[in-house]
Every structure is written in C-alpha cells, then in structure tokens.
Amino acid sequence: MSAKTTILDMNRFDPSTASSLDEHKRDMVRRRAALGNGYRLFYRDPVEIVRGTGSHVFDEQGNDYLDAYNNVVSVGHCHPHVVEAISRQAALLNTHTRYLHETILDYSERLLAKLPEDIDRITYQCTGSEANDLAIRIARNYTGGRGIIVTNEAYHGNTDLVSGFSPSIGMGQELSPDCGLLPTPDTHLHGDEAIGDYMAAKLNEQIALMEARGVKFAGLLVDSIFSSDGIFPGKPGWLKKVADAAHAAGGLYIADEVQPGFCRTGDAFWGFERHGFVPDIVTMGKPMANGIACSATAVRHDILDAFTARIPYFNTFAGNPVAMAAASATLDVMENEDLMGNARRIGAMFVSQLEGLAVEHPCIADIRGAGLYIGVDFDDPATGDPMSVETLELIEHMRRRRVLTSNCGSFGNILKIRTPLVFSAADVDRYMTALADSLDALGL
Known part of the structure; x- marks a missing residue:
C-alpha cells in the first residue's frame, strides 16, 4: 500500500x-x-x-x-457575458463596500433567493479560506464552544485558523487542538445504505471525546461532496442524519459549498440541498465569479447578529463592484444556459x-x-x-x-x-x- x-x-x-x-x-x-x-x-x-x-x-x-x-x-473560460460585465464595471468604478452601491444589493438578493429561507444574511470575502475562517468565528461566538469537527482528509482553506481544520494539507501542518476528525464517508467500503448512521455515530463519538478533554462542541464543517477525501457524494439524503446529530449536540452545521455549490452536482444548486436539510451557515467561493476573487458566508440573521453585536466585519476588497458584476453575470449564465x-x-x-x-x-x-x-x-x-x-x-x-x-x-x-x-x-x-x-x- x-x-x-x-x-x-x-x-x-x-x-x-x-x-x-x-x-x-x-x-x-x-x-x-x-x-x-x-x-x-x-x-x-x-x-x-x-x-x-x-x-x-x-x-x-x-x-x-x-x-x-x-x-x-x-x-467556462472567458465566457463573453462575464467578460463584458467585468469590463463594463471596471470602466465605471471599483471600490469597497462602505459606500452605497446597487450591484452588491442586487446580487445579494438574487443569491439569497437561492438559499433556504432561514439563511437570510450574507457577507462577502475574497477566498473560500476567508469565508470558512469567518464561519468558524461566527459559530464559536454563537455556541460558546471551540470545537470544530471535519472529515479526515478535509481541505477548508489556508488561513492560520482554517488550516488547523484542513488535515489534507499534510503532517507538516499542525491541526488545531480544538479539531475533531471524522472518518472519510467511504461508500466504497461501507456502502451507500449504512453511511448516514455510521457517520452520525462517529460524530457523536468525536463530540464525546472533545467534551472529555474540556472542549465544547461548536460546529461541524463539511464539504458535502467530500472532494479532498476522495469524492463521496453518496445517495441524496444520507447527510441529513449527520446534520441532525450535530444540531442535537448543540452545534452548528457549516456547509462548505466551495466545491459542490453553484450547480455542480446537477441535482440541486447547493450540495447540501441534495440531502434535504437546512444548514446554519453556508460558505462559498471559487465558482462564484468565474475566476474573479469572490467568496461569501451566508448565515441566519440571529447567528450573524450575535457576532456583529460584538465584532464589526469589513473586508477591503470583498464585495467590490467588479467582483459583484462578475458574480451576477456568472449567475446569469448558470440560469440562462x-x-x-x-x-x-x-x-x-x-x-x-x-x-x-x-x-x-x-x-x-x-x-x-x-x-x-x-x-x-x-x-x-x-x-x-x-x-x-x-x-x-x-x-x-x-x-x-x-x-x-x-x-x-x-x-x-x-x-x-x-x-x-x-x-x-x-x-x-x-x-x-x-x-x-x-x-x-x-x-x-
């Protein structure tokens, strides 16, 4: 081997x-x-x-x-509709989000309409790493916990915080002491029918281990297609059992949609949507703006409000008009084609x-x-x-x-x-x- x-x-x-x-x-x-x-x-x-x-x-x-x-x-590379939208906006204005601008509002309304009704707030970043970094901070603030559980070969980004929850980077990257690891949901090994119960049981084991060492469970961070683990989408619906277990333990479910989101699975616009449940936080990135740096963290308003009541959030380049024009044009193409x-x-x-x-x-x-x-x-x-x-x-x-x-x-x-x-x-x-x-x- x-x-x-x-x-x-x-x-x-x-x-x-x-x-x-x-x-x-x-x-x-x-x-x-x-x-x-x-x-x-x-x-x-x-x-x-x-x-x-x-x-x-x-x-x-x-x-x-x-x-x-x-x-x-x-x-697709250099889609003419996206290229034209970028060029048009770049010729007009590109600045940060501390001024009023319609482009970010129009896009946010369109994107939130594609999310479950409970997910009613959205913040912007430049990379999936930043989106997951903010999601972890928000989850910890809301739950009062520190522990974040991911899968054994997960990759969620490369900031100092998120790299501690990205075991696929390798042994040279030290995992966070607040990180719990689930096995890969290997349907090749365990079969499609048993995988939901198997993973829910493993989640409960990890939560118990965390609590035994004095770490309160804050959330489960999951890429629903398990891309770095080896691509294990499984049959639609199995992941709901795992989400239910996370909620029953008092944690939040963070859906990392950088890989499975934006039409990728063919079954639904979002990867988690295949499985019939509503996450608490949704992060997204790479495919949003067809190559322009753009990412986002979408979240229930009560969860976000608890965070921003203590910590204001601003990201200089995130949500800029050119990125929003590119993202909106990308969404046009997804819908129209x-x-x-x-x-x-x-x-x-x-x-x-x-x-x-x-x-x-x-x-x-x-x-x-x-x-x-x-x-x-x-x-x-x-x-x-x-x-x-x-x-x-x-x-x-x-x-x-x-x-x-x-x-x-x-x-x-x-x-x-x-x-x-x-x-x-x-x-x-x-x-x-x-x-x-x-x-x-x-x-x-």
Missing part, C-alpha cells in the same frame, strides 16, 4: 527535474523561484497556458487542451461511459459522482490496495494526450474529474478516448 499523500503535493512538478524541460520552460521555472518553494506546478512537463475558451485551454504553441479539472471558471441541467445530463453520460470502461479494466474499482464531480477509484484487482503510482502515471499519460485532470484521496489513487459546467458530450468522448488509450498504454 502506498504512503499517505497530501492534496497540495499530488500530481506536482519536481523542480529538481527542470533540466529535462525545453529552454523556455526551464527559464520560467527558474524565474518562479521568486515565488518561493510553496508554489506547486502540475505535471512532470508543466503546461504553459496562455488563453482559454469554454472547457478548453491553449498553450503557448496553440495546442488545444481539454480542461477536466477547473471548477473556478465554472461557466441551464448549467445545472447540463451538469446532470453530461455527468450521467460520463458515469455511464466510465462504467462501460470498467468492464474492460478491473483496476477501476469504484465510480462515484454527482453531476460534473466524479471520482474513479483505482485499486489492485488482486489485493485491493490503492494504485497510487499507477494513477499518477495515468494522469501524466492523459496530459500527453492533452487532457488535464488530477487525483485526490488519502493515497492519491482516485481520478478527480471536475470539469467546467459547460462540458459537452464531445468533451466527454475526448476525455474517455484519452483515458482508454492511457489505460491501454499502461497495461492496466
């Missing part, structure tokens, strides 16, 4: 191998030293991207790559073709997905061990075929398919051809 890896080191370029690159890329890698060693590139032969459109990006030589990984540009329906239809087509491929390749042990977020589990058919090295090789082979994808999970043996929401049937065919050819080339 391969060693446990970390989310930021999966599929990464090793700078010590730069001598194998062409002169232009060697020079760019050398210049990147100014950014520090923390920055990571993808692939053994990094890709230089100079433009994009829809679900495709192009390198400096004009080669077309299929982007099956990017959920930031959720409505039926991207939730597209995620549902194309995602089902994707899963069907993957299931067909699995018949020929027994190393494909499990296929899990909701809409356009799909995980493909590669295990050794003889031993059941995760095929970490082989999955990495597979990703490299697909890159040579100009298809961009990545991996996730504790052992990096899960192929991560997370496309722009405009992915088409032709894009699925191209992805599947590259995947089948790569599996054959590797003898898997």
Whole structure:
C-alpha cells in the first residue's frame, strides 16, 4: 500500500527535474523561484497556458487542451457575458463596500433567493479560506464552544485558523487542538445504505471525546461532496442524519459549498440541498465569479447578529463592484444556459461511459459522482490496495494526450474529474478516448 499523500503535493512538478524541460520552460521555472518553494506546478512537463475558451485551454504553441479539472471558471473560460460585465464595471468604478452601491444589493438578493429561507444574511470575502475562517468565528461566538469537527482528509482553506481544520494539507501542518476528525464517508467500503448512521455515530463519538478533554462542541464543517477525501457524494439524503446529530449536540452545521455549490452536482444548486436539510451557515467561493476573487458566508440573521453585536466585519476588497458584476453575470449564465441541467445530463453520460470502461479494466474499482464531480477509484484487482503510482502515471499519460485532470484521496489513487459546467458530450468522448488509450498504454 502506498504512503499517505497530501492534496497540495499530488500530481506536482519536481523542480529538481527542470533540466529535462525545453529552454523556455526551464527559464520560467527558474524565474518562479521568486515565488518561493510553496508554489506547486502540475505535471512532470508543466503546461504553459496562455488563453482559454469554454472547457478548453491553449498553450503557448496553440495546442488545444481539454480542461477536466477547473471548477473556478465554472461557466467556462472567458465566457463573453462575464467578460463584458467585468469590463463594463471596471470602466465605471471599483471600490469597497462602505459606500452605497446597487450591484452588491442586487446580487445579494438574487443569491439569497437561492438559499433556504432561514439563511437570510450574507457577507462577502475574497477566498473560500476567508469565508470558512469567518464561519468558524461566527459559530464559536454563537455556541460558546471551540470545537470544530471535519472529515479526515478535509481541505477548508489556508488561513492560520482554517488550516488547523484542513488535515489534507499534510503532517507538516499542525491541526488545531480544538479539531475533531471524522472518518472519510467511504461508500466504497461501507456502502451507500449504512453511511448516514455510521457517520452520525462517529460524530457523536468525536463530540464525546472533545467534551472529555474540556472542549465544547461548536460546529461541524463539511464539504458535502467530500472532494479532498476522495469524492463521496453518496445517495441524496444520507447527510441529513449527520446534520441532525450535530444540531442535537448543540452545534452548528457549516456547509462548505466551495466545491459542490453553484450547480455542480446537477441535482440541486447547493450540495447540501441534495440531502434535504437546512444548514446554519453556508460558505462559498471559487465558482462564484468565474475566476474573479469572490467568496461569501451566508448565515441566519440571529447567528450573524450575535457576532456583529460584538465584532464589526469589513473586508477591503470583498464585495467590490467588479467582483459583484462578475458574480451576477456568472449567475446569469448558470440560469440562462441551464448549467445545472447540463451538469446532470453530461455527468450521467460520463458515469455511464466510465462504467462501460470498467468492464474492460478491473483496476477501476469504484465510480462515484454527482453531476460534473466524479471520482474513479483505482485499486489492485488482486489485493485491493490503492494504485497510487499507477494513477499518477495515468494522469501524466492523459496530459500527453492533452487532457488535464488530477487525483485526490488519502493515497492519491482516485481520478478527480471536475470539469467546467459547460462540458459537452464531445468533451466527454475526448476525455474517455484519452483515458482508454492511457489505460491501454499502461497495461492496466
């Protein structure tokens, strides 16, 4: 069995191998030293991207790559409606939120209308990390507790506070002493039917352990598609049992929608919505404004009021008119082009073709997905061990075929398919051809 890896080191370029690159890329890698060693590139032969459109990006030589990984540009690279909205607003005004401006009000009303009625307040940030940071502070203030529980391989951001609740960053990042860990909701191991009761029981165990060491439970912070854990959407409804357990213990449920939100699952606009319950706080980010820095924390008014009665909140760049114009235009595209329906239809087509491929390749042990977020589990058919090295090789082979994808999970043996929401049937065919050819080339 391969060693446990970390989310930021999966599929990464090793700078010590730069001598194998062409002169232009060697020079760019050398210049990147100014950014520090923390920055990571993808692939053994990094890709230089100079433009994009829809679900495709192009390198400096004009080669077309299929982007099956990017959920930031959720409505597609350089969507003309979003580009026009950004340009128009940037030519008029861009400032902070301490002046009156209609754009933020119009967008907030539209976005809150897509949330449960009880979630009636929204604050803005620039990143998902900031949104989760504020959510934890709000939850602690409201409950009087400190303890936050997350899943075993969760990633919720990189501020000092939130990184302490992001175990997937790796052993070098010390977890908060107020952090409790739930196991990954592994439906491949435990099955779809039992997972709700299993996870609710594990939550109660963690809460009891916290209380035994004098830490009061404040909240459960969950990405409802469990993207870093290995993509475990499960059947709709199972997560409600876990939310109910959190509420019964006096804690809040924080729904981290950075990954599953904004039409991604195809079943509903929000990931938590698939499971039929109302969270207390909802955080969101990446896909909101199609590449412009924008995130938000939406919350019940009583919970937010208890926080702001003590601590005023202001974020200089958050909610600025350009970001709000981009977010509003992104929402236009999602609605007008039926991207939730597209995620549902194309995602089902994707899963069907993957299931067909699995018949020929027994190393494909499990296929899990909701809409356009799909995980493909590669295990050794003889031993059941995760095929970490082989999955990495597979990703490299697909890159040579100009298809961009990545991996996730504790052992990096899960192929991560997370496309722009405009992915088409032709894009699925191209992805599947590259995947089948790569599996054959590797003898898997």
